[in-house]
Amino acid sequence: MAEAANLGILEWPKKDNRRLLHVVYRVGDLDRTIKFYTECFGMKLLRKRDIPEEKYSNAFLGFGPEETNFVVELTYNYGVTSYDIGTGFGHFAIATPDVYKMAEDIRAKGGTITREPGPVKGGSTVIAFVKDPDGYIFELIQRENTPEPLCQVMLRVGDLERSIKFYEKALGMRVVKKVDRPEYKYSIAMLGYAEEEKTIVLELTYNYGVTEYTKGNAYAQVAISTDDVYKSAEVVDLVTKELGGKIIRQPGPVPGINTKITSFVDPDGWKTVLVDNEDFLRELHKPE
Numbered sequence: 590m591a592e593a594a595n596l597g598i599l600e601w602p603k604k605d606n607r608r609l610l611h612v613v614y615r616v617g618d619l620d621r622t623i624k625f626y627t628e629c630f631g632m633k634l635l636r637k638r639d640i641p642e643e644k645y646s647n648a649f650l651g652f653g654p655e656e657t658n659f660v661v662e663l664t665y666n667y668g669v670t671s672y673d674i675g676t677g678f679g680h681f682a683i684a685t686p687d688v689y690k691m692a693e694d695i696r697a698k699g700g701t702i703t704r705e706p707g708p709v710k711g712g713s714t715v716i717a718f719v720k721d722p723d724g725y726i727f728e729l730i731q732r733e734n735t736p737e738p739l740c741q742v743m744l745r746v747g748d749l750e751r752s753i754k755f756y757e758k759a760l761g762m763r764v765v766k767k768v769d770r771p772e773y774k775y776s777i778a779m780l781g782y783a784e785e786e787k788t789i790v791l792e793l794t795y796n797y798g799v800t801e802y803t804k805g806n807a808y809a810q811v812a813i814s815t816d817d818v819y820k821s822a823e824v825v826d827l828v829t830k831e832l833g834g835k836i837i838r839q840p841g842p843v844p845g846i847n848t849k850i851t852s853f854v855d856p857d858g859w860k861t862v863l864v865d866n867e868d869f870l871r872e873l874h875k876p877e
């Protein structure tokens with residue numbers, strides 16, 4: 590009986606109305622990062638908020654409005670000017686029709702190219718790597734026009750099959766691409782809610798034999814929307830019992846802002862927050 594009920598609830602993530610909303614991470618100087626992302630990447634500053642009671646500020650940047658696009662949510666904690674990025678975080682990615690030109694423009698503006706443009710090792714897609722002012726890596730990926738240039742969050746994991754199962758079952762994501770490059774001793778899986786070319790995907794990388802990474806204190810989490818944080822948390826809870834990970838914030842409204850959320854870590858310790866769809870839109874449209 591209990592098992593039959595579990596089977597029913599496990600269907601929920603696939604029926605739910607989900608989208609990756611934003612990625613949250615910490616920076617040492619908001620203005621410095623805003624300048625870099627707008628001038629070098631062509632992102633737009635979408636909104637800013639200051640929470641002096643909690644001694645932090647946020648800035649949201651992306652390539653389109655938050656109602657439709659994936660964005661970055663930068664956090665500045667008063668007085669903290671640098672962070673440890675750790676070894677587990679990989680990169681964010683930006684799709685552009687001409688990686689060579691974008692890399693040249695970024696270099697001309699004083700940005701650091703850590704990997705020169707050219708075909709990815711073992712493949713044909715042209716890529717480059719850029720380091721932002723805090724040391725976060727951005728991969729530039731050659732792609733014709735896309736509705737979502739901010740197209741990947743790459744995280745390293747210790748067991749790719751376990752992670753795929755976790756993100757499929759707990760979050761209803763689909764594997765949209767899988768690549769194994771034995772000559773370079775790694776495998777990747779792209780997971781998301783739509784085709785890779787059209788949306789942001791979570792790129793999970795497994796390096797052969799590496800099961801542990803450090804997390805540092807810089808990267809925080811991705812946020813995903815849901816129509817029901819309570820049902821979503823029930824599913825996550827069941828899946829964590831099977832595959833690992835843990836709910837770290839029980840579902841419910843955040844005091845003060847009343848947006849309903851729940852958050853959890855996956856079997857590697859990567860954090861996700863699920864945010865109520867209606868509350869998210871209400872927050873976006875409320876007057877400052």
Ligand SMILES: N[C@@H](CCC(=O)N[C@@H](CS)C(=O)NCC(=O)O)C(=O)O
Nearest residue numbers: 679704708709710745773775794796
């Ligand atoms: N050991 C790498 C494995 C992942 C990897 O190599 N990814 C490709 C992109 S999908 C890459 O960075 N290639 C480097 C290059 O082509 O120079 C890591 O953990 O970052």
